Amino acid sequence: MKISLKSIFAASLMLAASWSHAQSADHVFRVSAIPDEAPTELQRKFKPLGEYLEKKIGMKVEFTPVTDYAASVEALINKKVDMVWFGGFTFVQANDRSKGQITPLVQRTEDEKFRSVFVTTHKDINSLNDLKGRTLSFGSESSTSGHLMPRFYLLQSKINPDTDLKRIAFSGAHDATVAAVAGGKVDAGALNISVWEKLVEAKKVDPAVVRVFYTTPGYYDYNWSVRTDMNADLKKKLSDAFLALDINKPEDKAIMDLQRTVKFIPTKVDNYKNIEAAAKNAGLLK
Incomplete structure (x- = not known):
């Protein structure tokens, strides 16, 4: 029986796809945040949001605390976590360290003029x-x-x-x-x-x-960020989940009250150009 190279290639693609699906099914989506409050408070604030995201993305979601701000940057860049709650400056640091490989997904409406x-x-x-x-x-x-x-x-x-x-x-x-x-x-x-x-x-x-x-006057601040190379479908599911939260729904309001917001909105890298300029002006970013 003669087997063509085309058949072998097709079979290998199917095997790779099934292996990838098995891997993603077992994957834990790890989330972290800059430790700007006590670890117990960060865990308390994230718990209902994590449970909500689990349903929306179809993956187990775990909160992974870090010791300091620098550790949150390194954890995302080095793929130890998948998404991080950054401050504006920590996002700028992460984007700078990764040579532009960090994408800010969403921010609270309050973060437009923090x-x-x-x-x-x-x-x-x-x-x-x-x-x-x-x-x-x-x-x-x-x-x-x-x-x-x-x-x-x-x-x-x-x-x-x-x-x-x-x-x-x-x-x-x-x-x-x-x-x-x-x-x-x-x-x-x-x-x-x-x-x-x-x-x-x-x-x-x-x-x-x-x-x-x-x-102080207002400035852009916090956001939820992921690596730019994240699977596009997963990235969209995450964005959609945040943007779908509705303060008028009791179950959503409980989440949003802990996040201290009334609405999540899309954000982009350009929003943080002034933070980057301020960091360079203060000698905190080369």
């Missing part, structure tokens, strides 16, 4: 200029809303945090920054407005004691 706040317990600190000669805590060094943009607006106000302040510190997370200010470890702190509002709502901070004295 803001940072500066807080203090001192009555004589009422403007950025009042920080001269004082101590200040940022969040993580790689945080958009906890370091990069607060630093950018300090520099815009002709205040160099490295030379004009008595000392700067990095708390590692937004809630830790508030704790440092409340505990008197620093005179002031800069953090994400969303976390600040959540801490106030949960009565974990007294705004009469720790108060906001400056709020």
